[in-house]
Amino acid sequence: MGVLEGKKGLILGIANDKSIAWGVTKSCHREGAELGFNYLGDALEKRVRPLAESVGSTLVEPLDVSDDAQLDDFFAKVEAKWGKLDFLVHSIAYADKNALKEPFSQTSRQAFQQALDISAYSFIACAQRAAPLMAEGSAMLTMSYLGSVRAVPNYNVMGVAKAALEASTRYLAYDLGTQGIRVNAISAGPIRTLAASGIGDFRTLMSKAARGSMLKRNVTQEEVGNAACYLLSDWASGVTGEVHYVDGGFSGGVGDPGEV
Numbered sequence: 576m577g578v579l580e581g582k583k584g585l586i587l588g589i590a591n592d593k594s595i596a597w598g599v600t601k602s603c604h605r606e607g608a609e610l611g612f613n614y615l616g617d618a619l620e621k622r623v624r625p626l627a628e629s630v631g632s633t634l635v636e637p638l639d640v641s642d643d644a645q646l647d648d649f650f651a652k653v654e655a656k657w658g659k660l661d662f663l664v665h666s667i668a669y670a671d672k673n674a675l676k677e678p679f680s681q682t683s684r685q686a687f688q689q690a691l692d693i694s695a696y697s698f699i700a701c702a703q704r705a706a707p708l709m710a711e712g713s714a715m716l717t718m719s720y721l722g723s724v725r726a727v728p729n730y731n732v733m734g735v736a737k738a739a740l741e742a743s744t745r746y747l748a749y750d751l752g753t754q755g756i757r758v759n760a761i762s763a764g765p766i767r768t769l770a771a772s773g774i775g776d777f778r779t780l781m782s783k784a785a786r787g788s789m790l791k792r793n794v795t796q797e798e799v800g801n802a803a804c805y806l807l808s809d810w811a812s813g814v815t816g817e818v819h820y821v822d823g824g825f826s827g828g829v830g831d832p833g834e835v
């Protein structure tokens with residue numbers, strides 16, 4: 576008997592089989608959940624639909640989280656099909672490519688607004704539409720990164736967006752706590768995904784993350800997925816407003832002080 580048996584959940588943000596959202600999907604499916612998905616545009620539908628079908632899903636709908644009308648349509652379809660929702664996973668971020676390499680002090684208003692809108696506000700937008708479908712004991716989860724609390728070279732405006740996302744997690748947890756809905760974030764170590772492929776010298780960042788971690792290795796999509804299952808399950812019934820690190824211990828250490 577899986578820890579998510581009998582639960583219905585949405586997983587937002589699969590791009591392909593390397594996505595963190597796909598790691599979360601595999602764990603949630605193994606633990607018995609019935610799952611629904613979104614895709615961004617026709618190009619990604621071709622990738623997401625076969626993955627969704629492989630875990631027995633029949634809820635796969637378009638959703639660009641920067642568009643309120645699409646958000647309304649998406650959650651209306653979820654309500655029509657399921658009537659209720661037990662969990663929501665938000666695994667969505669975007670910043671302009673140039674904003675992730677130019678000096679942070681050069682960040683444009685447009686790049687700031689877009690990064691914060693898609694990477695942070697979208698969690699609030701989803702939460703406010705998901706909550707009315709949720710009963711006591713339901714849960715929401717989003718994905719963050721250490722760049723929210725430390726200045727990580729080149730992470731730039733994404734770090735500011737993740738800081739807003741983590742603060743939003745706490746305020747949503749406060750707000751929805753009165754309805755018995757829990758809201759948490761996972762802060763994962765760097766993982767090679769489609770989003771990471773657009774980043775210069777990600778290889779060096781990955782090897783520094785491994786060497787500086789306590790486990791001396793990087794974490795996987797599957798490990799994030801397993802931690803996600805716990806936070807979404809009734810085993811975490813007393814846990815909310817939390818940022819849970821799944822980074823092999825990197826954030827708690829200083830690496831090797833003797834390293835040159």
Ligand code: 0WE
Pocket residue numbers: 668669670671672675719720727728729730731733765766770771772773774780
């Ligand atoms: O949150 C992320 C990645 C988010 C991301 C990645 C891209 C690349 C392609 C958001 N927007 C875009 N836009 C693009 O055009 N991570 C935690 C992975 C990541 O990204 C970095 C990192 C790490 C770690 C960027 C710079 C430095 C470190």
